[in-house]
Amino acid sequence: DAKTTQPPSMDCAEGRAANLPCNHSTISGNEYVYWYRQIHSQGPQYIIHGLKNNETNEMASLIITEDRKSSTLILPHATLRDTAVYYCIVRSLMVSGSARQLTFGSGTQLTVLP
Amino acid sequence: IAGITQAPTSQILAAGRRMTLRCTQDMRHNAMYWYRQDLGLGLRLIHYSNTAGTTGKGEVPDGYSVSRANTDDFPLTLASAVPSQTSVYFCASSDSSKGTEAFFGQGTRLTVV
Numbered sequence: 468d469a470k471t472t473q474p475p476s477m478d479c480a481e482g483r484a485a486n487l488p489c490n491h492s493t494i495s496g497n498e499y500v501y502w503y504r505q506i507h508s509q510g511p512q513y514i515i516h517g518l519k520n521n522e523t524n525e526m527a528s529l530i531i532t533e534d535r536k537s538s539t540l541i542l543p544h545a546t547l548r549d550t551a552v553y554y555c556i557v558r559s560l561m562v563s564g565s566a567r568q569l570t571f572g573s574g575t576q577l578t579v580l581p
Numbered sequence: 582i583a584g585i586t587q588a589p590t591s592q593i594l595a596a597g598r599r600m601t602l603r604c605t606q607d608m609r610h611n612a613m614y615w616y617r618q619d620l621g622l623g624l625r626l627i628h629y630s631n632t633a634g635t636t637g638k639g640e641v642p643d644g645y646s647v648s649r650a651n652t653d654d655f656p657l658t659l660a661s662a663v664p665s666q667t668s669v670y671f672c673a674s675s676d677s678s679k680g681t682e683a684f685f686g687q688g689t690r691l692t693v694v
Contacts, residue, residue, distance in 0.1 A: 501682070510671050510685030511624070554623070569673075569683060571616075571623035 471555045476576040479549075485542040487575050489555030492536040497559045500531060501569070502540045504551040511554065511571075514540065545579045552576050584608070587672050587686035594662050594693050602657040602689050604672030610684075612677040613655040614639075615647060617668040618688075624671060630655055631677065662693045 472490040479485040491500065501516040515522055515529045517538075522529045528541040542549055554574040585606040594600050606613065611632045616624040616639075626639030630649040644666060646658045655674075659666055669690050675683040 508669075508688070510673075510687050511683075512685070513682030516682070569614075569624075570626075573623055 471557055471572055473553075473555050473572065473575045475573065476578070478578050478580055479542075479545045481547060481579050481581050482544055485545040485549065485577055485579070487540040487542075487553050487555075487577060488537065489540070490537045491555070491557045494535050494557050495559075498557050499559070500529065500535075500538045501556040501558065502527070502529065503554045503556065503569070503571075504549075505554070505574070506548075506551040514553075545577075547579050547581060550577060550579045585672060585674055585684050585686040587670075587689050589689060590687070591690040592692070594659075594691060596663055596693055597661050600659045600662055600691070602659075602670055602672075602691070604655045604657070604686060605653050606655075606672075606674040606684070607653065608674060608676075608684065609652060610674035610676050611652070612675045613649065614673040614675075614683070615645070615655070615657045616671045616673065617641065618671060619668050627657065627670075662691075664693045667691060667693045 499516050499518050502514040503511040505511045515524055515527050517529045517531055531538045552574040554571050556569050588603045614629045615627040618624045625641050627641055627645050628639055628647040630636045633649050633652050636647050649655055669688045671688045672686040673683045
């Protein structure tokens with residue numbers, strides 16, 4: 468799985484958009500970009516994933532650059548409850564019969580300020 | 582509510598004792614995983630299972646064993662606990678045929694003294 472690079476920490480004002488960057492310059496063609504977050508003392512929570520097209524769900528939007536070497540997770544209206552560590556993970560889909568575990572890096576600590 | 586359940590929530594254990602952390606999921610996911618998380622470090626994979634009856638070693642398997650007798654349960658056993666196994670343990674499951682998200686339990690905080 469490709470390595471990812473994220474800033475260690477970011478702040479965002481409540482109600483504003485939070486834009487979390489991730490570099491994955493060694494990503495290969497069959498690897499997806501996944502985002503998870505971990506609120507203090509809780510288990511990681513899936514947010515969104517994508518291959519090359521931008522994706523949006525009820526939680527966030529994922530913007531992947533055309534060359535797929537970087538991506539940005541956007542929380543459109545951050546709330547205090549979005550304060551968490553955000554992990555960007557790159558991996559291929561499961562090969563038949565083979566579980567592909569998630570490799571977590573250090574992530575970005577997002578602090579939403581009142 | 583469907584999901585993944587871990588037990589116990591927390592435990593203080595004397596060194597040398599045997600301990601089994603329980604994990605149960607009701608989503609009929611084929612794949613299950615055990616991670617540990619230590620302060621200042623990310624989650625590290627201990628063991629995983631592709632399907633009932635099969636298991637595999639992750640990044641940090643030493644001192645731990647797992648079994649997968651059925652789809653729903655994936656217990657993690659520390660045969661003889663040591664202080665370095667003090668950590669927060671997370672169980673997860675996923676449907677590997679769909680390549681979709683993994684669901685995590687709420688964790689077990691284990692302290693070995």
